[in-house]
Amino acid sequence: MCGTLSERNGGGCAETASWKCRPFFQWRGGNKREMMIRIGEIAYANSAPIFAALRRMGLADPYEFIPGEPAELNRMLYAGEIDLAPCSSFEYGLHPANYFLIPDLSISSDHEVESVLLISRLPIEDLHGKMILLSPASASSNALIRILLEKRYQAGCAYRFPEEGPHRSGFEANARIMIGNPALKVYLGKNRSRPGYVYDLSLLWRDFTGLPFVFALWIIRREAVLREKEEIARLVQSLYRARGFAESHFHEMAGEFEKALEIPAEDLVRYWESISFDLNEEKIKSLKSYFDYAEELGLIPKSPPLVFFIGA
Template identity: 30%
Template structure:
């Protein structure tokens, strides 16, 4: 599909290279009229806010923080239980956490970790950042949040406790959790309805190509193909439907209560 029919310039798309997003970006670079750049979710969010991108796959909390943004598609990264790639590693019991290190790449997961600590243990820790280039051993903190591929590659053995944040949320709320979605600025240079079809189609083709994604990414990340397949087919799903919307709305409520978002929406709507 040609994305330049209503714009003089190529559409600037920000995409995530984590394993959890592969079905949403598979074949994306082949789109005509698009410039696709891959980066961390947090950096994409900053570039979208600054106008350096038109569209990006960003943490869902960024959509909640910007009422002017448009949710473009039903394509998302979500879970119904354990997610495997968003984990909170504790060096002390959860109720004793005073200092929390947050993965530089995280925004939604950072908010989720704070919500769960506050709601389940009445804990509001001091926050520090764990840069992408640093390992979990490089930071002095009672708990460390890791997301993405390095969360899947870190052993649980040396810690007092490990939370899979998807699992904790779903058990607590009995709702799915949505981590990321395709979001656009209000000055989008093409019709939003056109992009909804594009990103839904890219997602559908990516899901259909799971086996080729599994083969490539297992080798790339040094993970067992069975684990990668289970991760992409059993642990994650990629469609934002009614229960996912309810999950986002509940997440927004807790974000507001903790002051993690200044503005939020009463409902979730995407272009059609």
Template identity: 30%
Template sequence: MMVYSLGVPLYANTAPLYHFLEANGWILRYGVPSELNRMVLSGEVGLSLVSSYFYLAHQEELGLLPDFSVAVLGRVYSVNLFHKGRLADLRRIALTTESATSVELLKLLLRERGVFPQYENREGGLELLDEYDGVLLIGDKAIRTYASLLDRFPETPHALPTRFGEVEVVDLSMLWFERTHLPFVFAVWAYRKANPPPLELVRALRRARRQGLARLGEVAAAEARRLGLHPALVEHYLWNFRYHLEEPDRLGLQAFAQALGLTFSPSYYPG
């Protein structure tokens, strides 16, 4: 029997979706979002978490699970622009190569502010601020970089700082919320329309998500160990996410599509 491949980014924020996934004829293939986007189109994986911008740009080819998302209403903590000086004065920004969605969101938010910096794809972290005015980081790298700037973990997340000396941290999801008052959808489960996933797998993913959210402390502890972070920070980070693609999330995805001159006309999985 052929083993079904499921694409997932090895990021803490997706762990509640598959941490408790049963092994039953499928395997996980890991990659950054830009890699997984390519793999689902090529058929290397049958079903994958893909970045929302990629999905919107390939809706003719891709189907969508109707009740799954990786979305946030407000701060996300892991899609961060680390920069020096004012946003209005940014001239050169180093971009993550891991996800097109975060890049397009950054360009949109700055463009609407009349800011048009030079963008360059670069690998690295805060050391790039010696060369650039800002650096966009996402996922585990972003939250680990942010955590490395903290001298202590505050009692409440409302006290988490956004300025560290001359370095300011701008959370792109929060800028989106201030603009729209809607969630921002970073990722969805997508598959090629010609090859929908088996219903048993979709049901197993739903069971895994229920377990992941019911036992979020266990997931957070495991991810904290993997990342070398404070478990309370990771737990707050994970409980902040929306994993069900509910109506507010669909409206947020539609608003993102419209802002980019795209449409949101999904073909939903029937099961």
């Protein structure tokens, strides 16, 4: 795997041809300022193109990048350990008063997403009253499966997180949530122990609502805006540029990342092309529906208004 949490590098990479001149799992130093903007970086394939493009275009130097799984980034953002990140949509629903949203940026899927799965021993229609293992790495997906099972299938399931450590009970659930690169490999059939029933949560949501699903939003802490509004406005413009650049260079990026991710380049290209990085009106409608259902189930206190960052 390229890079560790303890590594730090400085300098730019605009003159190199490699997408991996700054591995997307890597901590970053750069040109230090008194207060550097700290950006959370999802250590999954779904966000790799945006971060790779930032580095390839020489736009990453003023910032510090801190990698983690979605749930880790949610915690760090809420605690003020990072200033902004592509975080679980659910995190915004929990703490909307703390945040602004970056307009027209997300990690979404119009149909299948392939990397957020329900893996079940039984058909989903037969999960009534059964135990579902949630993912410790994801908040949006955990809420989504509860919405789907309770609102679409009226399943009355029980939910818990997997136990950790040497004293695990060994209890096995009937179904579990899997996300990220491991889920993508299962979906692609790389894991030969693939179970009998694999459901794509984005596709289930589309079938239920007729809408795409927004897994992650680019979220900014409000106090970071008060401190660094002009710099954040510049960063937002850099993110828009990086998105456009990434979407036109998927094939080149896939060739660079296939070894690190252990996913064939052609599968990476198809996967990235299935993801949407914008936040259009249909996705905003979906997001509001998701929050409304989450409120109905008591998963968040109240379905929040969407408050967007307005640049300097």
